[in-house]
Amino acid sequence: MVAAMPPEVPALGEFEQLVLLAVLRAGQGDAGAYGVTVFDELAARSGRRVSRGAVYMTLDRLEQKGLLASYQTTPTAERGGRARRCYRATRPALAALRASRRALVRLWDGLEALD
Amino acid sequence: MMARLLIRLVGADLAESILGDLDEQRSRRAQRSRAGAALWFTFALLAILLQATWTRLREQARSMWRGGIATGGWLEVKSGWRGLRRAPGYAIATIGVLAVSLTLAILVFAVVDGVLLKPLPYPRSHELAAIQAGWTTRPSVAGAVSVTGSDFVAWRTAAPDVTFATFTLGGVEQIDEGDRAVSVEVGAGFLDVLGQPPLIGGFAPEHFASRQPIPPALLTHAAWQRRFGGDASLIGRVLHGDSGRAIQVVGILPPAFLFPTSLGRFVPEVLTPLVERPGAAEDRGRGLHVIARVPEGIDWQGFNARLRAATAGVAQRFPKRPNQPGAGPFDLVSATPLDTALRSSPRLRFSVVFSLAAALVLLACVNVTGLAAARAQDRRRELTLRRALGAGGGDLIRLLVIENAILIAAGASLGVGAAAMLLPFVTTLMPSDIALLKPLAIDLRVVAFAVVAATICVGVTVLWPARVTLKGRLRPALTDGASATTRRGGLSRRILVTAQVALALAMAIGGALLVGSWTRVWQQNTGYRVGSTVHVWMAPRSAVTWADIEGVLNTVRQVPGVRAAGGADIWLLQRAIRGSSFVEPAGIKTTGDVESFGVTTGFLESTGLTPVEGRWPTQVELSTGAPVAVVSQQVAREFWPGQPALGRSLVRKGGASFDVIGVVPDARYLSLDLEPDGAIYYPLSAHEQPSLISLFVAFDRRPAGALKDVLTAINTQHPAFRVRRAQPLTSTLADSIRGRTFQALLFGIFGMAGVAIAGVGILGLAAILASRRTREVGVRMALGARPAEIARLMIRQHLAGASAGFVLGGLLGVWLARVVAPSLYKMSGFDPLAWSAAFALVTATIALGALVPALRASRVDPVRALRVE
Numbered sequence: 008m009v010a011a012m013p014p015e016v017p018a019l020g021e022f023e024q025l026v027l028l029a030v031l032r033a034g035q036g037d038a039g040a041y042g043v044t045v046f047d048e049l050a051a052r053s054g055r056r057v058s059r060g061a062v063y064m065t066l067d068r069l070e071q072k073g074l075l076a077s078y079q080t081t082p083t084a085e086r087g088g089r090a091r092r093c094y095r096a097t098r099p100a101l102a103a104l105r106a107s108r109r110a111l112v113r114l115w116d117g118l119e120a121l122d
Numbered sequence: 123m124m125a126r127l128l129i130r131l132v133g134a135d136l137a138e139s140i141l142g143d144l145d146e147q148r149s150r151r152a153q154r155s156r157a158g159a160a161l162w163f164t165f166a167l168l169a170i171l172l173q174a175t176w177t178r179l180r181e182q183a184r185s186m187w188r189g190g191i192a193t194g195g196w197l198e199v200k201s202g203w204r205g206l207r208r209a210p211g212y213a214i215a216t217i218g219v220l221a222v223s224l225t226l227a228i229l230v231f232a233v234v235d236g237v238l239l240k241p242l243p244y245p246r247s248h249e250l251a252a253i254q255a256g257w258t259t260r261p262s263v264a265g266a267v268s269v270t271g272s273d274f275v276a277w278r279t280a281a282p283d284v285t286f287a288t289f290t291l292g293g294v295e296q297i298d299e300g301d302r303a304v305s306v307e308v309g310a311g312f313l314d315v316l317g318q319p320p321l322i323g324g325f326a327p328e329h330f331a332s333r334q335p336i337p338p339a340l341l342t343h344a345a346w347q348r349r350f351g352g353d354a355s356l357i358g359r360v361l362h363g364d365s366g367r368a369i370q371v372v373g374i375l376p377p378a379f380l381f382p383t384s385l386g387r388f389v390p391e392v393l394t395p396l397v398e399r400p401g402a403a404e405d406r407g408r409g410l411h412v413i414a415r416v417p418e419g420i421d422w423q424g425f426n427a428r429l430r431a432a433t434a435g436v437a438q439r440f441p442k443r444p445n446q447p448g449a450g451p452f453d454l455v456s457a458t459p460l461d462t463a464l465r466s467s468p469r470l471r472f473s474v475v476f477s478l479a480a481a482l483v484l485l486a487c488v489n490v491t492g493l494a495a496a497r498a499q500d501r502r503r504e505l506t507l508r509r510a511l512g513a514g515g516g517d518l519i520r521l522l523v524i525e526n527a528i529l530i531a532a533g534a535s536l537g538v539g540a541a542a543m544l545l546p547f548v549t550t551l552m553p554s555d556i557a558l559l560k561p562l563a564i565d566l567r568v569v570a571f572a573v574v575a576a577t578i579c580v581g582v583t584v585l586w587p588a589r590v591t592l593k594g595r596l597r598p599a600l601t602d603g604a605s606a607t608t609r610r611g612g613l614s615r616r617i618l619v620t621a622q623v624a625l626a627l628a629m630a631i632g633g634a635l636l637v638g639s640w641t642r643v644w645q646q647n648t649g650y651r652v653g654s655t656v657h658v659w660m661a662p663r664s665a666v667t668w669a670d671i672e673g674v675l676n677t678v679r680q681v682p683g684v685r686a687a688g689g690a691d692i693w694l695l696q697r698a699i700r701g702s703s704f705v706e707p708a709g710i711k712t713t714g715d716v717e718s719f720g721v722t723t724g725f726l727e728s729t730g731l732t733p734v735e736g737r738w739p740t741q742v743e744l745s746t747g748a749p750v751a752v753v754s755q756q757v758a759r760e761f762w763p764g765q766p767a768l769g770r771s772l773v774r775k776g777g778a779s780f781d782v783i784g785v786v787p788d789a790r791y792l793s794l795d796l797e798p799d800g801a802i803y804y805p806l807s808a809h810e811q812p813s814l815i816s817l818f819v820a821f822d823r824r825p826a827g828a829l830k831d832v833l834t835a836i837n838t839q840h841p842a843f844r845v846r847r848a849q850p851l852t853s854t855l856a857d858s859i860r861g862r863t864f865q866a867l868l869f870g871i872f873g874m875a876g877v878a879i880a881g882v883g884i885l886g887l888a889a890i891l892a893s894r895r896t897r898e899v900g901v902r903m904a905l906g907a908r909p910a911e912i913a914r915l916m917i918r919q920h921l922a923g924a925s926a927g928f929v930l931g932g933l934l935g936v937w938l939a940r941v942v943a944p945s946l947y948k949m950s951g952f953d954p955l956a957w958s959a960a961f962a963l964v965t966a967t968i969a970l971g972a973l974v975p976a977l978r979a980s981r982v983d984p985v986r987a988l989r990v991e
Contacts (some may be wrong), residue, residue, distance in 0.1 A: 042143040059166055060173025067136050079139075085149045089142030092135070 016106045017072060017099060024107055025053055026065045030075065030094050031104075039080070039093040042066070066094060074100035124167050131174040140170060205525055212497055213529060215886045216490050219879050220533025221540065223486035224575060226875055228541040229548055230479035230868075231571045232562050234472050242461055243378040245317040246418075252382070252463035253277060253286070253412040255433065255452040271398075271405030272436050273452065274412055280432035281425055285415045287312040290396055291383065305339070305392035306381065312393075315415045316382065323357050323373025329395040336360055337394045339369040343377040345391035369394065382413055382460055414457065422457060429455045474941055475865075478629060478872045483575055485625040485876055487582040489883030492618035494526060494583050497890060526583050534576040538564060551864050615891070616923035619884065623927025623968060626880035628934035630960035632942060633873020638956040639946040640866035643859055649789025649798060651730025651820070656829055657694055657854045658817040658836075659846040666842050668807045671814045672745070674843060675722060677835050678819055683828035686820040688724030691806060694816045695858040697793050704751075704780070704802050705773045707761050715799045716757060717791070718774075720806030720813075728818035736768045736784030739805060747808035751780040754788045757800040772802065780804055793858040795947050814843065818851075865945060873960070877967050884920065884971035892916055892975040899979050909980035916976035924968055928961070935960070 019027070029048040033040035042063055049057045069075040076097050079090040096104075129137040144163055151159035206213045244250055255269050268290070278286045288309035310330040313319055320340055329338050341356075350356050362368045369392065381390050399405060416425060433455040442450025505518055542564045549562050660674075671689065678687040702718040723744045725731075731738075735758075739750050751772050758767035770782045788798035806812045821828055833848055856863065892899075899912055939951030949956075 042140060043147060058169065058173055060170035060177075063132070063136065063140055063170060064173060064177045067132065082142075083146075085146050086142040087145040089138050089145065091142060092139035 016102050017074065019074075019103050019107055022061065023065060023069060023074075024104065025049060026062060026069065027074065027096055027100055027104055029053075030066075031096055034093075034095055039091070040095065041091045041093045045094070069100070070094070073097060074103065124164075124171060128167070128171055128174065131171070131178055141167075144170075203528060206528060209497065211889070212493055212886065215882050216493055216529045217533045217536065219486050219489050219882055220530055220576075220579065221536035222875050223482045223879060224534050224537030224572060225540040225544070226872060227479040227483045227575055228537055228564070228568060228572050229544060230475055232541065232545060232564065232568045233548065233552070234476050235567055235571075236562055238465055238472055242464070243318070243380050244382075244460075247461060248459065249415050249417060250316070250382070250460035251414045251416050251422075251457040252460050253414055253429065253455065253457055254463065256454040257450075258453050268408045269410050269412060269452070270408050270436075271402035271410060272440065273433065273455075274410055275403040276432040276436045277412065277429055277455075280428045281414075283417065283420060284425060285311060285315050285417075286412060287315040287414070288396060288398075288410045288412050289383075290409050291411065304390045305394060306390040307396035308393050309396045309398065312413075315413055317415075318376055318379050320373040321376040322354075325372060325395055329372075330397055333397050334370075334395075336368050336370045338372040340373045340375055340393040341371055342375045342379060342391045342393075346374045382464065383411065413460065416457065426455075426457055429457060475868055475872075478632065478869070481625055481629065482872055482876055482879070483579070485622060485629075485879055485883075487579050488618060488621045488625070489879055489886075490526075490529075490579065490583045492615070492622070492883055493886045493890070494522070523580060527580050530576050530579050530583070534572055534579075538569065538572050541568075551860070551867060615887065615919075616926070618887065619920055619923030620927040620930060622880040622883050623924050623964065624930035624934060626876045626967075627928060627931025627960060627964045628938055629869075629876035630873045630964050631931075631935035631957060632938045633869045633871075633876075634956035634960040634963075635939060635942055635946060635949070635951060635953060636862075636866045636869040637873075638953060638959075639949045640859075640862050642949055643795045643862060643947045646790065646794060647787075648794065648855065649731070649787045652851045652855065654821045654823070655728060655730075655851045656819045656821065656832075656848060657851045658819060658832070658848040659694070660689070660814050660817055661844050661846045662813055662842060666813065668747075668812050670840070670842050671722060671806065671812055674814065674817070674836060674840050675724060677839050678817065678832050679724070681828060681831045681835055683821050683823060684819055684832065685822045686724050686727035687817065688726065688728040689722045689806070689814045689817045690725055690803075691720045691809070691813045692791055692816045694791060695793055695854050697796065697858070702800075702802060703775045705775070710761055713760065714756070714797065716802065717799050718802040718804065719791075720809045721803050722806050722814070725803075725818065728820040730820075731786045731789065733784040733786050735766075736782075738784055738786075744805045745807055747805050749778060749780045749808065750783045751802055751804040752784040752786055753782055753803075754786055754798065754801040756788050756798065757802055758782075758785045760800060774804075776810075778808070780808075794855045795859050795862060862945070862947070869942075877963055880964070881967035881971045884924075884968050885974060888916070888920060888972045888975040889978075891919065892979040895979070896982060899982055903982070912980040913973070913976040916979050917972050920968075920972045924972075928964075931964070 026045065026049065029045045029052070030040040032052070033044035033048045036044060038044050042059075045066065046057065046059055046062050049062065066075065070077055074097055075094045077092050077094050079092055082088050082090045125137070125141060128140065131137075132140070144166055147166075148159045148163045151162055241247070242250075253269075255273060256267060274286070274288055289312060290307045310325075310327070313324070321343060323340075325338060325340065339361075341350075346352060346356065356371050357373065358371065360368050360370045375393070416422065433452050437451035437453060440451050505521075508518060508521075545562050545564065552562075662670075675687050675689060678684060702716040704716075704718050706716070721744065723741050725744075726738045733752065734755065736752070738752060739748065742748070743750050753761070753767055753772075761767070762770060767782050767785050772780045772782060774780060786801075786803070789801060790796065790798050791801070792799060806814075819829075819832055829848060833845055836843060836845055895916075902912060902915075935957070936952075943951035946953075
């Protein structure tokens with residue numbers, strides 16, 4: 008009998024991690040996680056300059072990887088009659104984020120003096 | 123438009139949501155400022171577009187690498203190779219076109235890199251200056267003349283904070299058996315100013331204090347390696363020349379040493395010390411060249427002002443006396459950055475040549491693009507079938523990239539190989555006034571250039587065919603087969619034909635103008651016989667007597683095969699204006715320079731000058747220094763306008779009077795492309811200090827073997843003289859216009875290559891179009907069309923593009939004509955003959971290119987043609 012292999016956790020780039028976390032944080036708000044709120048979260052909390060285009064291209068790539076799922080809201084006049092594309096993190100995304108965090112924590116273990 | 127571009131880049135769904143987000147934020151910002159919001163929107167969208175473009179390009183490249191070259195690439199290369207083998211004509215035409223254009227481009231880049239791009243090898247080279255002097259009345263020689271000891275001392279005194287150094291040019295040392303090297307004399311501190319200390323050994327201070335019986339010498343690293351195999355025991359060794367003169371090697375220069383003058387291929391290999399004479403401040407003999415290191419912080423304008431003041435001081439101390447030959451003291455001086463001084467002359471020339479090379483590569487790319495696009499049209503059925511079977515756009519582009527890369531790699535390899543073979547030939551053609559900062563070679567920089575050029579070719583040649591391929595719809599392509607053509611395809615074809623014809627015509631015009639100008643220079647009458655005459659450039663080692671000169675002449679005349687030998691103190695075809703030692707008649711102002719030449723017996727016989735009036739001095743008169751003179755027609759015309767010259771008297775500096783006994787035609791002694799100066803010939807034996815500079819030897823037959831005998835006789839029997847150079851007079855004439863020859867050859871080759879490439883391109887395009895219309899031709903012929911009508915139909919499809927190309931090429935030609943006009947000799951940039959020749963050549967080539975496939979199409983058998991599909 009062959010033991011079942013654990014499901015493979017996709018590797019995440021640093022910016023992808025930031026975007027996923029921003030999606031999770033923005034998703035807690037009323038407006039949901041869409042381009043504007045994700046960008047605002049990243050700009051406010053990452054402490055670095057973020058390119059709007061890079062955020063959209065990363066959202067698109069994460070969706071293609073199956074780490075994000077998207078749905079559309081009702082179109083509004085404010086948006087020129089266009090719908091919002093809201094994102095939510097999928098199970099594999101959460102697993103990947105946890106794996107990344109665990110790896111970081113393990114690496115930081117014993118280096119608290121540098122914190 | 124930006125929104126459409128965004129949709130193409132990221133897809134409609136994502137684009138819609140991005141635009142919605144931006145709109146939403148714009149609406150909020152508009153509450154504060156509507157204009158600001160609009161501006162923000164534009165910039166935000168632009169930034170997203172740039173990011174999306176970059177991301178897509180990266181993804182595409184990554185997918186092509188992973189999916190194509192890295193994994194299944196070999197299969198695709200094999201498939202591409204198979205595809206090319208099915209179209210050998212296309213492959214040969216493409217490789218040929220690329221090989222020719224890349225060969226020329228690589229050669230030009232190798233030269234441009236060695237002349238213009240390579241940085242000077244001196245530390246802090248921006249501090250180095252060439253001190254150049256001249257006369258306001260002779261702008262043509264500005265910067266090219268040597269200066270006197272008094273000028274140098276005055277400049278050095280005026281700028282004690284600047285380090286100066288001098289050198290003199292000209293000299294040949296025998297450093298190995300039968301092997302001569304160009305030598306120069308350099309003043310104290312010369313290598314310190316350049317910042318290039320010797321690799322081994324060096325001069326000692328006493329070497330510059332007094333002239334040594336055996337001059338110490340530094341050898342260049344190249345000479346040391348090539349001639350002595352890097353033998354370390356050479357230092358201290360005395361090298362004896364066959365003339366008895368010796369040098370002692372005291373050091374070796376570093377490998378990167380560069381002599382700071384535009385000596386071109388006459389690279390000095392031996393440096394000997396230049397001893398400054400005690401009375402240098404009073405020395406008025408020219409011959410020095412001056413460089414300086416101007417330390418940081420010194421104002422160059424102020425430095426130049428000090429040089430000018432010093433030069434004015436020299437002019438006051440040594441004013442031009444009445445009747446003094448030459449142009450007198452300098453009234454111009456400037457410290458020019460060494461980089462500018464070495465490269466200003468070739469910069470424009472080579473920039474134009476490099477542009478031409480770039481245009482040729484562009485033409486080749488356009489050409490290959492046309493062929494590739496036509497082939498892609500032809501393969502639409504195959505490529506569309508691949509798409510129907512699931513191949514994506516990236517797969518098809520990859521296929522085209524690999525196919526084209528095979529062709530371009532083959533073309534580029536042939537180009538590099540051919541360039542390597544042709545490089546030595548190009549080196550011999552280089553004009554002597556151009557400084558090469560590195561030996562011409564196919565080095566890493568040149569190969570990198572070839573790779574970049576080839577890569578650009580791949581990019582350009584794939585874009586268009588890829589567009590054609592990806593735009594094709596499945597159904598019509600699969601049902602109609604390869605015969606489907608579109609109106610847009612016709613437009614693309616016309617643009618390609620126009621671009622090719624235009625570039626080819628412009629290059630042909632440039633080539634025709636410069637080759638025409640060069641031919642015109644060669645048609646000029648020198649005034650003396652050139653045929654089987656050899657010019658020997660002599661350099662007396664010390665003061666010689668008339669008896670020494672006669673001795674040399676008698677020795678040479680006794681060599682079998684020599685018909686006549688004569689000499690003169692002419693610096694033949696060196697562009698050296700030395701002035702006249704005769705006084706101009708009172709009240710006469712000549713339009714050009716007048717030079718006086720002391721001539722020996724045999725001069726008339728060896729040069730073939732024939733008096734048009736009066737007679738030439740007799741042997742006795744020439745040997746005894748009789749006070750007789752012969753003048754050129756120009757001198758006769760200007761000194762005694764409207765009156766006979768014969769019987770007039772000319773007064774020589776010093777007061778001796780010479781009777782004019784003959785008039786000879788004007789002769790070109792400065793250069794083949796410079797108008798003759800006025801000339802006064804008198805017996806060299808009448809000169810106080812006769813000097814034999816040019817020896818003319820006329821042979822009964824081809825001078826090859828006999829010339830060697832002449833040189834051996836001079837070297838062994840007359841050690842007071844050394845031979846600088848000996849070559850047929852035609853070669854000396856050719857040397858005097860080496861720059862023109864190089865330019866004409868380059869432009870001529872570029873012109874011919876451009877026309878040939880355009881011809882091949884049109885031929886290939888026409889052939890592919892004709893083959894695509896085979897079925898249509900069959901139908902037309904079956905319906906009664908005659909072959910002539912078919913041929914006309916085939917040619918007509920190129921007419922519009924070719925006509926537009928002629929108009930555009932003409933306009934480009936006008937621009938090029940203006941650029942090259944200053945280099946043309948007695949010829950306008952709009953010379954009707956050159957323009958007509960260029961138009962005729964391009965028309966004939968293009969017509970031939972279009973006609974051959976048209977005639978083949980018109981001979982097709984209708985039954986076979988209808989079976990094609």
